[in-house]
Amino acid sequence: MMRHTLAFLSVCALTLSGVVAQTDAVVLEAKVTQVMLGAVDMRQANFWIRTQDGQDAFTVNLIPKGDTKAQKKSFGPFKAKEADAFIVKVCAGPLEPGTKYAYEISNIKGTLETPANYRDRTPPPKYTVALGGGHYDNDPDYDPPFKTPGSAYHIFESITHKKPQLMVWLGDATILREGDWGSRSGIFERHKKARATKELQGLLSSVPNVAVIGAGETANGDRFLWNIADMKDAFERYWANPSFGVSAAEGNLATQLRFNDAEFFLLDDRSQRDMRDQFNRSNTYLGKAQRDWLIEALARSTATFKIIVSNTSLLNPVQENNDPVTVPNTREDFLKTLRLRDIKGVFFISGNRAAGETTKFVRANGYDLYDFCVGPLTARAATAPSSMNHLRMPGSTTVGNQFATLTFDGPEDARTATFTAYDSTGAELYTLTLKHEGLQ
Numbered sequence: 001m002m003r004h005t006l007a008f009l010s011v012c013a014l015t016l017s018g019v020v021a022q023t024d025a026v027v028l029e030a031k032v033t034q035v036m037l038g039a040v041d042m043r044q045a046n047f048w049i050r051t052q053d054g055q056d057a058f059t060v061n062l063i064p065k066g067d068t069k070a071q072k073k074s075f076g077p078f079k080a081k082e083a084d085a086f087i088v089k090v091c092a093g094p095l096e097p098g099t100k101y102a103y104e105i106s107n108i109k110g111t112l113e114t115p116a117n118y119r120d121r122t123p124p125p126k127y128t129v130a131l132g133g134g135h136y137d138n139d140p141d142y143d144p145p146f147k148t149p150g151s152a153y154h155i156f157e158s159i160t161h162k163k164p165q166l167m168v169w170l171g172d173a174t175i176l177r178e179g180d181w182g183s184r185s186g187i188f189e190r191h192k193k194a195r196a197t198k199e200l201q202g203l204l205s206s207v208p209n210v211a212v213i214g215a216g217e218t219a220n221g222d223r224f225l226w227n228i229a230d231m232k233d234a235f236e237r238y239w240a241n242p243s244f245g246v247s248a249a250e251g252n253l254a255t256q257l258r259f260n261d262a263e264f265f266l267l268d269d270r271s272q273r274d275m276r277d278q279f280n281r282s283n284t285y286l287g288k289a290q291r292d293w294l295i296e297a298l299a300r301s302t303a304t305f306k307i308i309v310s311n312t313s314l315l316n317p318v319q320e321n322n323d324p325v326t327v328p329n330t331r332e333d334f335l336k337t338l339r340l341r342d343i344k345g346v347f348f349i350s351g352n353r354a355a356g357e358t359t360k361f362v363r364a365n366g367y368d369l370y371d372f373c374v375g376p377l378t379a380r381a382a383t384a385p386s387s388m389n390h391l392r393m394p395g396s397t398t399v400g401n402q403f404a405t406l407t408f409d410g411p412e413d414a415r416t417a418t419f420t421a422y423d424s425t426g427a428e429l430y431t432l433t434l435k436h437e438g439l440q
Helices: 155-161 184-195 198-206 228-238 288-300 328-340
Strands: 010-014 032-040 045-051 058-064 073-078 087-093 100-105 108-113 127-132 166-169 209-211 255-259 262-266 305-310 346-350 357-361 369-373 402-409 416-423 428-435
Touching (some): 032 108, 032 209, 045 058, 045 100, 108 198, 155 198, 209 262
Antiparallel strands (some): 045 087, 255 262, 416 428
16 A cells, blocks of 8 residues: 555644644653754655653744744644654645745754756756765664774765755765664664764755665665665655655655656665576566556656656666676566657666776667666775676776766757765765756
8 A cells, every 4th residue: 555654653744734733832742852854846845753752742933034914824833753663754834836935843942945846937947956875873782893884974074065956865874784774773773873973964954855775774675674664764764855765656655756857766776676586587677567657657757857866777787686688588578668649858866885986888779778886975985896897987087985976957949967076075976967958
């Protein structure tokens, strides 16, 4: 069954429903320890909120910035429960497109901006989306002995300084340890600790965040992992994506997000993965339902750029266990269908590698396809690529801890998407610009 929200921890608050009062009444506010902005659409903003305890309630207050006559919108009150790890997810709306709001949630204040309703009204805006995955929170009692796997936590501040309008996590935002795998308690505690990284809080509270599930969150598992349901539940609890699954592809965590003239298709390449056939005749990493949904969603999208986001690369030709090339029926069928359906404007983003690289897949009967792989944020990074990818673009290898951005710019008939990789301090490592006319 598709789960858009989890009823035990998530509340959609609508100001027109009568459930939420627009009031200045003073209430005893709970101590809020963490706020993350989730997916923000033209009319709604999703919040992930953790409180210190469940003794008191809190409200989510929003007011348009620069409008002294605007009435405050108050959502709540909400009260966290110990059974939910004192986490509450709130989807606040209706809001107005293209509007900056100041928000106040108990003792935490911030701002957000809803995307503009620009289509057929004004030219598309210039905007930047940040990309990254592979966050390792050091924990000596559970880490491999004689190693310090995580470092460069200042990278989250470097991302915030780039002022992106959206952050897309490429999986492995939580990396389970061997001591965590075997219990629901261990899985949830690892998510809690990873989310509590001090340097991360500014990025979470100031930029909308969405994510795909990865090898780290699933112990490099697949659909046959005995407790994959617990791992999926933990992912859902700690993120505020537009949905956790789509109607046409039940059982997975896929979703999509339209952001200005780009549309992101966030795949679940873990909970549907089936690698039982040693001859690779029936193996799959998406499952048929998710594959069919993806093709139809891409074909029906009106976005200028259609970005497929997954933890592992669909284009990398290297035969390694984590790569979909080991399931050639999935890869070849998908690329063939992409051509037959004449789907334009597509490129790929992936993570789950110790170094970054750009894969260029040249097609005889279609435009060239690109996969931008981003190396780890804070997890141990490689000093050189671990494999010989013969489709790797010269000069595209990036080593060390890193993040990337996609900047969309240009007039409506000549839009560009520029990928730029940065080191942990924000210094540029590599850049490549794709023209929309080159993706036709």
